Each structure stands twice: as structure tokens, then as C-alpha cells.
Amino acid sequence: MKGNKIRDYKRVHTITKLMLLFLFILLISISLTYYKVSRVFINRVSIDDVLQVSWLFNEIHGDEVVFQSREGNITLKGLFFPAKIQSNKTLILVHGYNENRLMSGRTKKIVEYLTPRRYNVLTFDLRGHGHSEGDLISFGYNEKFDVIGAIDYLSKRGKEGEKIALLGFSMGAVAAIEAAGQDPRIDVIIADSPIRDLKLFISTDLKNLSDNLDRILTDLDAKQYYTILKYLPFKGKAIALICKFYGIEIDQVSPLNTVKKSIKQPLLLIHGKYDEYISYTNSEEIYKLAKNNCKTEIWITQNADHVQSLNLYTDEYLEKLEKFLGQHM
Numbered sequence: 001m002k003g004n005k006i007r008d009y010k011r012v013h014t015i016t017k018l019m020l021l022f023l024f025i026l027l028i029s030i031s032l033t034y035y036k037v038s039r040v041f042i043n044r045v046s047i048d049d050v051l052q053v054s055w056l057f058n059e060i061h062g063d064e065v066v067f068q069s070r071e072g073n074i075t076l077k078g079l080f081f082p083a084k085i086q087s088n089k090t091l092i093l094v095h096g097y098n099e100n101r102l103m104s105g106r107t108k109k110i111v112e113y114l115t116p117r118r119y120n121v122l123t124f125d126l127r128g129h130g131h132s133e134g135d136l137i138s139f140g141y142n143e144k145f146d147v148i149g150a151i152d153y154l155s156k157r158g159k160e161g162e163k164i165a166l167l168g169f170s171m172g173a174v175a176a177i178e179a180a181g182q183d184p185r186i187d188v189i190i191a192d193s194p195i196r197d198l199k200l201f202i203s204t205d206l207k208n209l210s211d212n213l214d215r216i217l218t219d220l221d222a223k224q225y226y227t228i229l230k231y232l233p234f235k236g237k238a239i240a241l242i243c244k245f246y247g248i249e250i251d252q253v254s255p256l257n258t259v260k261k262s263i264k265q266p267l268l269l270i271h272g273k274y275d276e277y278i279s280y281t282n283s284e285e286i287y288k289l290a291k292n293n294c295k296t297e298i299w300i301t302q303n304a305d306h307v308q309s310l311n312l313y314t315d316e317y318l319e320k321l322e323k324f325l326g327q328h329m
Helices: 002-042 054-058 103-117 143-157 171-180 198-208 220-231 235-245 255-261 281-290 314-328
Strands: 063-068 075-081 089-094 120-124 163-169 186-192 267-272 296-301
Touching (some): 063 120, 075 143, 089 103, 089 143, 089 171, 103 120, 120 143, 143 163, 163 171, 163 314, 171 186, 171 255, 186 314, 255 281, 267 314, 281 296
Parallel strands (some): 163 186, 186 267, 267 296
Antiparallel strands (some): 063 075
């Protein structure tokens, strides 16, 4: 009997050790996966990736400009396109994740349409993208300081910085809204395909996204790790810890809170109804809060995917853009 108890004890002890070893290996594996995910998504985007449309430089000619972000001692590079007739109105374009100042041809369309209509256009590479400095991408948290740095640059130019509008796409739309919440020099905001709140996006929306990310994630590792990320446990807490490690306060990346507390400028929200990556309901939720605080309009394009409204509804998009700017600048 005593021998049986000893054997049972040894068996339980062995099983316990194996379970603990399994849990330890599982924990290490999950931690390493999250570390790799953070390296793929938060660290700098390759210049080779974001300059795939470099041929556009042969078709779109602006003045090369260099300026500093408001914070982080980051040097940013961009292009300034003066209006055909001298103007004190400037539209700043703010690109999204894994893009650059040319925005896959969208910049060209906007410049060709607005500069003859007495608008200057400034477009630039956010930190961690294109030819600008920086190694960390923070999904709007630090990028808002890049936008404010662009406004500082325009202010130094004098007349061209008197009236300023922002047009941001995706992550750039978030950065534009967050910047407008801090900088009263911004007169108008146009936000194309923003998230409503980074924490909510991570905890609620991320698992519902499509696996077809070819148009946004050009890096093979990013695609592989995104698929893994969708099914990892403890996602919300783990990503929050990763962001904290990198100095990103995800609670502070919330267009919802910003429009509720700080936004007084006119706001135009644009979103494609078939956006697979950031649902158009994000813009609808922002609109519901913003319309009580400022002059706000929303345009949900019926057939457009993520940041594709300009390409799919080019004439209508540019006309709405000009009309909204004309009414409020």
C-alpha cells in the first residue's frame, strides 16, 4: 500500500512538473511572438517598401522641405507645392501606416486639383517612414507632434501658414485629429478612415479583420505575424504592456475623446463602407460625438475599401474637399 502511494505521488509530481514545463514554454513562446509582432508593426517601415511609387517623383514636382517634429528631435522631410496664385491657405497631407508623402498617387491628384484653386499643399513623411528620421511608429501618439512640427514650419514661412487645414488618411487621420486637439492654429480637419480609439481597436476590432492584408502589409513577416496576432491570448493586456515599454500611451490615442473634449474646428469625416481594416462605424461614432461640439460632416462612400474613396470617387471627393475648405478657411 505504501509503495502504491509513493508511485502515485511520483506520478502526480511528474505530471505537475511536465505541466509547469509546458506552461513555461507556452508563456515564453507567446512572449517571443508578441516581441516579434511589436518589432514588425512598431519599428520603422523599410524605405524599399514605402518608396514603391517613387516613379511619381518624375510627375509631381514640389519644393523639397526639411523641418523638425515638435518632439523627439526627429527630422522630417517633405514637399511643398505653392498655389498657382499666391495664397495664405495651406492644406497639410498626412499619410497612413506603411505609406509616404506621395500616398500611392493620391497626393498627385490633390495637388493638381487644389494648387490652381489657390491652395498651397504640404506633404511629408511621418517619422519612421520614407526619408524622415525615427525608428518608432506609434499609430498617432507621437505622429501628432510631426503634424504640429509641420505647422511650426509653415508659421515660419509667414503668409503660407496663416490658414491651415489637415487632410489625414488612416493613421494620418488619427494624428491629424489628435494634433488639432492640441493646436488652435489648425482651422479645418478632414479625416479619411480613422480609428475611433486605439485601445478599442486592439481589444475589439483587431480579431474581426480580414486576413487579406496585401494592400497594407507589404512585408511578409508582418502578414504572418498579423495572422498569429489575431488568435493570441491576452492580446489587449500584452499589447498595452508592449506599447508602455515603447513609451506609447494607448489610452491617449483616442479621436473619440479628443473630439469630445478638445475639437472646435470644422471636421469632415470620410470613410468607405467596404473598409476591411477599419470599419466605417469608427467614423460614425466619432461623428456622433463631434457634431455636438463643432461643425461636422460625414461622407460614407458606398463601394470604397480602406482609404480608397479618393481613387474610386475622384471628382466627387475633390469637389467635396474644395467646398468644405472654401466654407471654413
